[in-house]
Amino acid sequence: MAASIKDVAREAGVSIATVSRVLNNVDVVNEDTKKRVQDAIKKLSYRPNIVARSLKTQKTKTIGILVPDISNQFYPEVVRGAEDVANIYDYNIILCNSDSDLDKEKEYIRVLKEKMVDGMLYMSSSLEGEILDLIDELELKTVLVETKISGGKLPSVTIDNKKAAYDATKYLLEKGNKKVAYIGLKKDRTNAVSRRYNGYEKALKDSGIEVDPSLVYFGGLKAADGYNGINVILENSEIDAVFCASDEVAMGAINALRDKGLDCPKDVDVMGFNDNSMAAVFYPKISTVAQPMYDMGSVGMRMLIKIVNNKPLDDDQYVLQYYLVERDSVK
Amino acid sequence: MAASIKDVAREAGVSIATVSRVLNNVDVVNEDTKKRVQDAIKKLSYRPNIVARSLKTQKTKTIGILVPDISNQFYPEVVRGAEDVANIYDYNIILCNSDSDLDKEKEYIRVLKEKMVDGMLYMSSSLEGEILDLIDELELKTVLVETKISGGKLPSVTIDNKKAAYDATKYLLEKGNKKVAYIGLKKDRTNAVSRRYNGYEKALKDSGIEVDPSLVYFGGLKAADGYNGINVILENSEIDAVFCASDEVAMGAINALRDKGLDCPKDVDVMGFNDNSMAAVFYPKISTVAQPMYDMGSVGMRMLIKIVNNKPLDDDQYVLQYYLVERDSVK
DNA sequence: ATGAAAGCGCTAACAA
DNA sequence: TTGTTAGCGCTTTCAT
Numbered sequence: 001m002a003a004s005i006k007d008v009a010r011e012a013g014v015s016i017a018t019v020s021r022v023l024n025n026v027d028v029v030n031e032d033t034k035k036r037v038q039d040a041i042k043k044l045s046y047r048p049n050i051v052a053r054s055l056k057t058q059k060t061k062t063i064g065i066l067v068p069d070i071s072n073q074f075y076p077e078v079v080r081g082a083e084d085v086a087n088i089y090d091y092n093i094i095l096c097n098s099d100s101d102l103d104k105e106k107e108y109i110r111v112l113k114e115k116m117v118d119g120m121l122y123m124s125s126s127l128e129g130e131i132l133d134l135i136d137e138l139e140l141k142t143v144l145v146e147t148k149i150s151g152g153k154l155p156s157v158t159i160d161n162k163k164a165a166y167d168a169t170k171y172l173l174e175k176g177n178k179k180v181a182y183i184g185l186k187k188d189r190t191n192a193v194s195r196r197y198n199g200y201e202k203a204l205k206d207s208g209i210e211v212d213p214s215l216v217y218f219g220g221l222k223a224a225d226g227y228n229g230i231n232v233i234l235e236n237s238e239i240d241a242v243f244c245a246s247d248e249v250a251m252g253a254i255n256a257l258r259d260k261g262l263d264c265p266k267d268v269d270v271m272g273f274n275d276n277s278m279a280a281v282f283y284p285k286i287s288t289v290a291q292p293m294y295d296m297g298s299v300g301m302r303m304l305i306k307i308v309n310n311k312p313l314d315d316d317q318y319v320l321q322y323y324l325v326e327r328d329s330v331k
Numbered sequence: 332m333a334a335s336i337k338d339v340a341r342e343a344g345v346s347i348a349t350v351s352r353v354l355n356n357v358d359v360v361n362e363d364t365k366k367r368v369q370d371a372i373k374k375l376s377y378r379p380n381i382v383a384r385s386l387k388t389q390k391t392k393t394i395g396i397l398v399p400d401i402s403n404q405f406y407p408e409v410v411r412g413a414e415d416v417a418n419i420y421d422y423n424i425i426l427c428n429s430d431s432d433l434d435k436e437k438e439y440i441r442v443l444k445e446k447m448v449d450g451m452l453y454m455s456s457s458l459e460g461e462i463l464d465l466i467d468e469l470e471l472k473t474v475l476v477e478t479k480i481s482g483g484k485l486p487s488v489t490i491d492n493k494k495a496a497y498d499a500t501k502y503l504l505e506k507g508n509k510k511v512a513y514i515g516l517k518k519d520r521t522n523a524v525s526r527r528y529n530g531y532e533k534a535l536k537d538s539g540i541e542v543d544p545s546l547v548y549f550g551g552l553k554a555a556d557g558y559n560g561i562n563v564i565l566e567n568s569e570i571d572a573v574f575c576a577s578d579e580v581a582m583g584a585i586n587a588l589r590d591k592g593l594d595c596p597k598d599v600d601v602m603g604f605n606d607n608s609m610a611a612v613f614y615p616k617i618s619t620v621a622q623p624m625y626d627m628g629s630v631g632m633r634m635l636i637k638i639v640n641n642k643p644l645d646d647d648q649y650v651l652q653y654y655l656v657e658r659d660s661v662k
Numbered sequence: 663a664t665g666a667a668a669g670c671g672c673t674a675a676c677a678a
Numbered sequence: 679t680t681g682t683t684a685g686c687g688c689t690t691t692c693a694t
Binding site for chain 4 (some may be wrong): 386
Binding site (some may be wrong): 050 | 332376378380382383385386393401402403404406407408410411414415416423424425426427428441442444445446447468469484506554579582583585586589608609612613614625660661
């Protein structure tokens with residue numbers, strides 16, 4: 001068994017209260033006794049039991065992070081950013097993969113509450129009302145990353161997906177492309193990512209172009225979706241460019257194009273989204289809109305830690321900057 | 332405040348002991364009182380406080396996972412595999428990024444102990460003696476993933492890196508390649524990944540080929556390392572093929588080749604390692620040795636959970652199967 | 663400046 | 679079958 005505060009107290013010849021005092025640096029402790037206690041701590045390699053402390057203080061110094069799937073390209077960097085700042089402030093993170101499944105999410109949230117996490121970083125492209133209710137009922141301090149809710153009831157860190165998509169589409173248009181296709185998420189889901197379609201739509205309209213449904217493909221966010229998307233779109237139409245809702249989709253699209261004898265960027269311009277770690281490694285290097293993934297995680301965690309410690313927030317709806325990265329998939 | 336066991340007891344008109352009994356399904360409880368308790372639980376939306384339970388039982392139902400960096404290609408899948416099985420058995424995971432930094436690792440391990448995790452999954456390409464000592468001193472139940480230690484003192488799940496590299500190199504040789512280069516990790520570190528070099532070396536020797544130092548480049552495991560590696564190697568030599576210690580290195584190598592006017596696989600065969608999610612998306616599709624990353628995580632977690640619950644292990648040094656994936660980067 | 667003791671929410675040994 | 683109670687390791691109030 002590891003040494004407990006009692007052992008230290010005995011070793012130092014003081015009461016456990018005194019040990020606690022030097023441990024937490026509170027009250028005034030005589031320099032001599034403090035030293036005796038510190039020596040005892042060192043001698044016994046004592047480390048406080050945080051579970052016991054948590055029970056008393058009602059704070060666990062741990063934060064839950066709920067992601068759809070850590071093995072998806074987007075999340076590891078966000079989580080890394082979050083964990084780095086958590087670590088700075090002596091917090092740890094409990095990672096949960098929900099697969100965006102409502103029941104799984106609810107159960108995880110309940111368990112996080114049972115384990116008394118101090119707060120939660122919630123990431124999911126969709127955000128059901130039931131989840132909001134649960135968060136509310138459990139009074140679980142949470143900040144949203146990637147999504148936000150209209151009322152602004154929960155703090156969030158996001159980028160302006162619609163505007164980013166707008167800019168990307170405009171960029172494609174300004175390159176002289178007429179027929180610009182879109183491959184992305186189904187638009188019927190109320191999530192952040194599907195708002196990219198709205199940006200695409202608006203950019204076309206603002207340029208006096210009607211959106212042509214046969215140029216739009218709704219699927220997932222994987223390479224296979226980009227591949228399928230191109231094949232479907234090319235069945236009935238010709239295109240000059242494609243705006244893809246993720247880099248992986250862009251890569252899949254480029255592969256499909258190539259298999260059809262079409263070259264990117266010579267024949268078709270392709271634009272991605274995210275700027276994941278492979279975007280600059282792929283051939284051709286993917287032009288994309290970069291999302292500050294690491295920062296989304298780190299500012300999200302910073303906000304959350306402030307909230308947890310009742311510190312005032314400068315702003316509770318952070319909108320981070322995205323930026324267009326011009327590489328080789330757009331000529 | 333959330334309801335506590337006391338509230339439930341009061342509501343149901345029983346003692347807290349009885350509530351605890353129905354909660355944990357121990358002893359025999361009268362059906363009627365059991366129902367009363369269950370009703371009270373439902374009525375109050377009661378959920379046990381796991382921190383309090385943990386303090387008493389000395390088990391937290393949480394497992395620490397130490398990885399170098401979750402934003403590296405390899406780890407997300409392993410972690411996903413681990414978390415999935417953890418979830419099945421009602422465990423949660425605390426994720427820690429160590430950057431393979433010894434001090435950070437030591438501190439994380441101590442904190443995990445303070446938080447009374449039931450066990451730890453340790454992943455790191457290198458495994459210093461100090462870490463082993465600390466694990467030992469803290470009596471922290473741990474299983475090693477990706478590495479193992481010679482004595483077999485700690486349970487592990489790995490693949491045979493040397494043999495896998497041997498097979499890959501042989502494969503390249505059998506394709507008729509004479510000058511086969513190697514780009515991978517510095518071999519001076521005692522880690523699992525650098526053993527791939529030993530496999531490469533042995534394959535050459537077994538084929539009666541002397542290893543030519545100018546065909547070997549030691550760097551990191553990123554695309555940039557593959558890119559640099561090719562440039563350095565090509566300064567003094569010509570090559571027929573390259574065996575790369577990761578898929579990212581392979582991609583970087585292929586890019587460098589292309590920039591030099593060399594085509595893969597026409598001019599040079601390139602072999603990767605891992606079979607990460609981009610390997611089949613890259614052009615050309617990367618031929619590689621597939622590591623069962625998800626499985627490494629899931630069997631690692633399975634072992635750990637058995638250990639934590641004092642169940643016997645069938646085997647404590649699992650060596651999982653890798654397999655060669657033939658795609659397009661080798662002709 | 664220090665100690666005694668209550669209590670955080672639970673489990674489990676013991677009693678009834 | 680059920681209740682009482684000690685105690686897990688700590689923090690913190692109240693005395694001293």
